[in-house]
């Protein structure tokens with residue numbers, strides 16, 4: 001029998017004891033089972049509502065007959081496709097189980113207990129968890145008043161202890177971004193020995209903003225860019241992410257990487273998706289249309305949504321109770337959104353942008369619950 005008391009003394013490091021497990025958005029099947037619902041719109045995890053590219057599906061289906069073989073540990077074909085698209089060498093690319101998998105390699109390779117990571121409040125929780133899981137100290141500065149990474153405060157907070165700076169650009173859960181000018185300002189203040197993780201999970205949705213700093217146009221030796229097939233490419237389920245950096249960084253990350261990540265189906269699907277640019281365009285266009293509809297809807301209902309360049313919108317409810325109530329009442333009507341308590345924004349919720357039908361479902365459910373909501377809480381902008 002496992003002696004929990006003994007184990008917790010001897011086996012579990014002190015910094016792991018209080019770490020909370022990551023909470024994902026509620027799965028569709030689970031909600032359907034629990035509530036007996038048939039129509040469900042999952043707007044909680046910033047996924048692609050149009051699904052995977054048909055081309056990617058064909059590639060993955062073809063791979064099923066090779067599943068008795070290990071995948072290519074060098075992922076030659078996928079890396080070659082990425083290298084061609086971004087005009088890089090394969091040596092500058094690392095792949096992993098989602099971009100979060102690569103963040104895992106980064107913390108394992110470069111961080112030791114009590115070393116310091118600098119970032120902002122209200123950003124991607126997955127990164128906080130990973131940094132804490134190796135005992136690193138997280139130093140967090142507040143976002144700006146308009147919910148963006150604060151480059152001035154970040155620059156001021158760099159000390160000789162700072163080893164890594166993490167920036168999500170655009171940021172999740174706020175959907176905001178730092179501009180070219182702000183990125184330049186930050187990089188002017190970051191010493192060359194400090195590693196900057198630029199998490200661009202939502203790059204494809206933001207890339208057309210004039211002042212969005214596409215990190216691939218810069219090539220700093222101390223920056224690693226992380227991107228993913230989970231969002232605009234519609235392949236969250238196969239877990240493939242990629243990172244671009246100097247060969248020195250990539251070769252050290254490769255030492256802690258599990259050799260056969262990403263798996264065989266993941267490598268095939270990701271490469272297929274990369275070649276299906278029309279599917280990506282459809283995704284971005286749908287997102288643009290649903291963004292405008294949803295932003296206008298929320299504004300018309302006096303909710304002050306935060307301007308976003310991603311596939312989700314966060315807005316203020318005004319209190320933890322209001323967020324929880326809205327989440328539960330929408331869930332009862334088959335719409336899954338995300339309350340932001342875990343992101344330390346308990347008076348906000350986040351809604352991912354879906355298909356036109358899913359957004360209609362969301363608007364209808366909101367219209368239904370708002371009279372009761374007003375009686376209980378009132379709206380922040382009213």
Ligand SMILES: Cc1ncc(COP(=O)(O)O)c(C=O)c1O
Pocket residue numbers: 045046097098099100101124126168170171172199201227228229230236239240241
């Ligand atoms: C900012 C950010 N980075 C990384 C990830 C993780 O993505 P992946 O599926 O590639 O691990 C997410 C997912 O929600 C995210 O929002």
